[in-house]
Amino acid sequence: MGLDDRKLAVLRAIVEDYVATQEPVGSKALVERHQLGVSPATVRNDMAVLEEEGYIRQPHTSAGRVPTDRGYRLFVDRLSRVKPLSPAERRAIERFLAGAVDLDDVVHRTVRLLAQLTRQVAVVQYPSLARSRVRHLELVPISTTRLMLVVIADTGRVEQRLVELPAPIHADDVLDLRRTVNEKLVGIQLSETPPLVQALIDECVPHLRGAMTTLSTVLLETLVERHEERIALAGTANLARGGLLDFQGSLRPILEALEEEVVLLKLIGEVEPSTLRVRIGDENEIDNLRAASVVSTGYGPGATIVGGMGVLGPTRMDYPGTIATVRAVARYVGELLAQN
Amino acid sequence: MGLDDRKLAVLRAIVEDYVATQEPVGSKALVERHQLGVSPATVRNDMAVLEEEGYIRQPHTSAGRVPTDRGYRLFVDRLSRVKPLSPAERRAIERFLAGAVDLDDVVHRTVRLLAQLTRQVAVVQYPSLARSRVRHLELVPISTTRLMLVVIADTGRVEQRLVELPAPIHADDVLDLRRTVNEKLVGIQLSETPPLVQALIDECVPHLRGAMTTLSTVLLETLVERHEERIALAGTANLARGGLLDFQGSLRPILEALEEEVVLLKLIGEVEPSTLRVRIGDENEIDNLRAASVVSTGYGPGATIVGGMGVLGPTRMDYPGTIATVRAVARYVGELLAQN
DNA sequence: GACTGGCACTCGCTACAGTCGAGTGCCAGG
């Protein structure tokens, strides 16, 4: 029951060795590679206890031990020391992200950077519209009965929708509409627009009411309710790195999961007070990802959080390193957004 | 040298059987499953010739024959009959695409549809900006020194760029700028804008010349020269279907290639007079894809071509079926774009 | 009581031999 310090040290050594070598680790190899100060036999006893408690297991009788999901969990929670990034890595992050000109560019660079640094699959959610404030709304006449609504958010995100009007509209009226919606909505968080929109329609001059209604409908339905989230993905080739030993043989379920936006959002989008989250193997709610681990965090300018990012890899991953990288990248991206 | 009809029939039978079973096919099985009207021994002689000519090969001595890339090529060029889509498939395509509300939506639905129907990786290029005409240009003031340039193309594609002005600009001047650029550029194909842009700057009123210059620079550099192509991808999970026999064991090179936009564009973007193109194994210029085949085509409203689409799979693929599907989907999408 | 050395045991891995059978190439005959 009680795991004394040495048993914990043994567990840590097992995790570290296994992550490094990808091979079950035995008692003898363990005492050779780590200064545990005891004999293999003692380690074996400790291992027996650790196995009984479910932290490690034996693939087969005559093999070494491998950490279980539970073992990784303990390792992450209590045994891993933070591994600070090297100055070179910090510089690389800074340099790589500094060149971005655009929100699109920022997101793309971020996701590639994450994939490259962690050598795993990276996922980055675009700043969520719901968490953004309206910076500007633009109405572009396409024809007399069609407008294009362009929403520019303070996070730099831009989204456009086609609005089919119930009746032809005059150019001056378009300007009118635009002025009104901007007056009422600029600076407002998108998730808080619904109550305001009704007022917009009510206060509208009668002959524009029809147009205003469809406009608001588009705004609400396609941008607010149906949370239009966008996501960038990179590094899927990294899945095929570990010689098919990770992910119990088939990449198929993983690749399938990664194709579903909903799944990806669930992975990284559930932003919570605790900034960084690690889900190990079985802890994942998505069945297809039971053989994988996910390290995710929220990001945003200052203390606010506008989106999530994270990486996905085999349960046998370098948790301290991955956690440090994800955290650092998220912070830099946050700073970048704050400058805007 | 001369391959008589029966030898060709044998090759066709081998390709069809191998595609279906994924196992080397022997002479006996061949005469059983196809009405060739001759004995296995005769087929063996034909096979020997086909092998000598490089159309098929034996994985090992005591195994059946497998088509080579060259064999597939001959099959595609001369032996495969067009396999018309079933009415159900046609309806499925129509129904699935009809619901699209948006260009983004069209592209996404198309790529998923292709992946699903062919059970392979699908790639769809957004309508190329260079091949589109300008429908409208919009300038949205973000601050006194920042404009957002929104380009709306006749294909429905919308692209925006941030323009950092050299000096603060007055709101009325923004309207002025907008009017001028729209007057000169609407209806013009983007690839033909460069010469016009210089005139724009020259004819511009002096106090707006600075703004007009940076504006044009952004327009030319980020939208015309640096061909801003966008691409959608789906069905990567299908790569992991064939029990790792396809793609000689490792998905890694394929996944790596699929992560490079440049590579994808090369795959499907080189639109040529001949509408449909099949590249088999070695014929691919990209080294990572030497174990794959690509079926690609251009699409667009009417006879014009605004982008490419295609699928990628193992060389051992159902060419007639895939070709028929790609062609059909491209046609439907073209019709959809034409309606707009 | 905790640690250690020693020892028997388990069991996956590899090598090797043997068998089976699918598939071939070749040849003589129709």
Next chain:
DNA sequence: CCTGGCACTCGACTGTAGCGAGTGCCAGTC
């Protein structure tokens, strides 16, 4: 030119044996 027959090849599979990494347990020592 096609066919049936036949010898041959060689991968796949099976069974056996030896090796060795790794373990669990126990008696002995500090």
